[in-house]
Amino acid sequence: MTVDNSDFKPSAGDRPADIRIAIFGVGLIGGSLALCWKGKPGMTIVGHSVNPSSVAKYLSLGVVDEGTTSIAEAAVNADFIFLCVPVGRLNDYLDELARLPLKAGCIITDVGSTKASVVAHANTIDLGEAVFLGGHPMAGSERSGVEAATIDLFENAFYVLTPTGDTPPNALERMQELLRWTRAKVVVTDSVLHDSIVGAISHLPHLIAVGLVNQIARYNESNDLYRSLAAGGFRDITRIASSDPIVWRDILVNNKDVLLTLLADWKMEMERFAELLEREDGEGISEQFRQANGFRKQLPERRKGMIHSLHECYVDVPDHPGVIGRIATELGQARINLSNLHIVESREDVPGTLRLSFKEAADLEQAVALIRGMQYKVYF
Numbered sequence: 001m002t003v004d005n006s007d008f009k010p011s012a013g014d015r016p017a018d019i020r021i022a023i024f025g026v027g028l029i030g031g032s033l034a035l036c037w038k039g040k041p042g043m044t045i046v047g048h049s050v051n052p053s054s055v056a057k058y059l060s061l062g063v064v065d066e067g068t069t070s071i072a073e074a075a076v077n078a079d080f081i082f083l084c085v086p087v088g089r090l091n092d093y094l095d096e097l098a099r100l101p102l103k104a105g106c107i108i109t110d111v112g113s114t115k116a117s118v119v120a121h122a123n124t125i126d127l128g129e130a131v132f133l134g135g136h137p138m139a140g141s142e143r144s145g146v147e148a149a150t151i152d153l154f155e156n157a158f159y160v161l162t163p164t165g166d167t168p169p170n171a172l173e174r175m176q177e178l179l180r181w182t183r184a185k186v187v188v189t190d191s192v193l194h195d196s197i198v199g200a201i202s203h204l205p206h207l208i209a210v211g212l213v214n215q216i217a218r219y220n221e222s223n224d225l226y227r228s229l230a231a232g233g234f235r236d237i238t239r240i241a242s243s244d245p246i247v248w249r250d251i252l253v254n255n256k257d258v259l260l261t262l263l264a265d266w267k268m269e270m271e272r273f274a275e276l277l278e279r280e281d282g283e284g285i286s287e288q289f290r291q292a293n294g295f296r297k298q299l300p301e302r303r304k305g306m307i308h309s310l311h312e313c314y315v316d317v318p319d320h321p322g323v324i325g326r327i328a329t330e331l332g333q334a335r336i337n338l339s340n341l342h343i344v345e346s347r348e349d350v351p352g353t354l355r356l357s358f359k360e361a362a363d364l365e366q367a368v369a370l371i372r373g374m375q376y377k378v379y380f
């Protein structure tokens, strides 16, 4: 079942009853969730960290309304508790919460990248009048920490919930209602199935990316050209290798059994390629690419922002200060109505790419001519 909140437009009629949301671990995910609810009528966000300086940072950044290092102070009066810590800590937090007099009907949830173990553990403890409902937003970044949090991180992404047969329907409804503010699409599935699927589309890619980077790093010990010449292809496939080591240690160890099966399949996939290369089977190799191209084209396009323009172009821009401003200024002076500008890639010493969106085809045509006149490469 999927509930699409991507067109959610908060209005007076959506004013929630006064609710208190406790977020344990206000990092990338916890902080981005906090930003979705911060300042909304009737909502109070309490941030928890074991580290007092982290609590101070959450407050100084204005991501939460209140902050504490006390689990009890954060949790006791909460209507919702989001556990946004590494998955290796989830069971400990659940055990701590089980010892507290939580509010009747309090929904405890997590955002962990694995679900089966935390859902199973929650089923073995007495949470009193509180309820556990596993959750996992299928959105994130290789960056971490509250500084990386953004309000639109979950927009148009899928947010997985993993209720069990014991989950009260009302709890699922209340959670879906709260998650409307993230503008994510809520999807409900089984926790074990979740770990098999997410293991394949998320955990295995992270493991492969890290292995590839470390393989090239070893080659680079003999010649620094490996690092110097690494361009878009290597950077694209290895972006996620920069993810947090502790967060990913926990994810991979927690999903070990699934990953060992996936790795066996991956080795067979690589063996298949090796055989094609051994035989110099060009057609076989091309077919592998055709199959991959075909499947990848079916991946859902995830758009953020309200404008879904049909008229877009891409511009390669050198990494010089002010380039983006110059292009926007030239378009403005030509009175071309630019509806959206998205920086697709922008990193040091790597050319950036802009995606320019227009509501009208005529605006796109004018813009392409103008930008090409500025000697930038424009493509579609």
Ligand SMILES: NC(=O)c1ccc[n+]([C@@H]2O[C@H](COP(=O)([O-])OP(=O)(O)OC[C@H]3O[C@@H](n4cnc5c(N)ncnc54)[C@H](O)[C@@H]3O)[C@@H](O)[C@H]2O)c1
Binding pocket: 024, 025, 026, 027, 028, 029, 030, 049, 050, 054, 084, 085, 086, 087, 089, 111, 112, 113, 114, 136, 137, 138, 139, 140, 141, 142, 143, 144, 145, 146, 244, 247, 251
């Ligand atoms: N990074 C992603 O793309 C992503 C996406 C979806 C879900 N998740 C899940 O979200 C959770 C948090 O990941 P994140 O990316 O926000 O990481 P993060 O490092 O940005 O935030 C983790 C938070 O947990 C706290 N923390 C770390 N170690 C702790 C410990 N031992 N005890 C108590 N608190 C601790 C940190 O202070 C921080 O506030 C993880 O369970 C992860 O699997 C991550």
Ligand SMILES: O=C(O)C(=O)C[C@]1(C(=O)O)C=C[C@@H](O)C=C1
Binding pocket: 112, 113, 137, 138, 139, 140, 141, 142, 201, 202, 203, 240
């Ligand atoms: O967007 C990224 O960089 C992510 O890695 C997010 C990503 C993934 O796509 O694998 C990573 C971990 C999550 O649990 C969910 C999604």
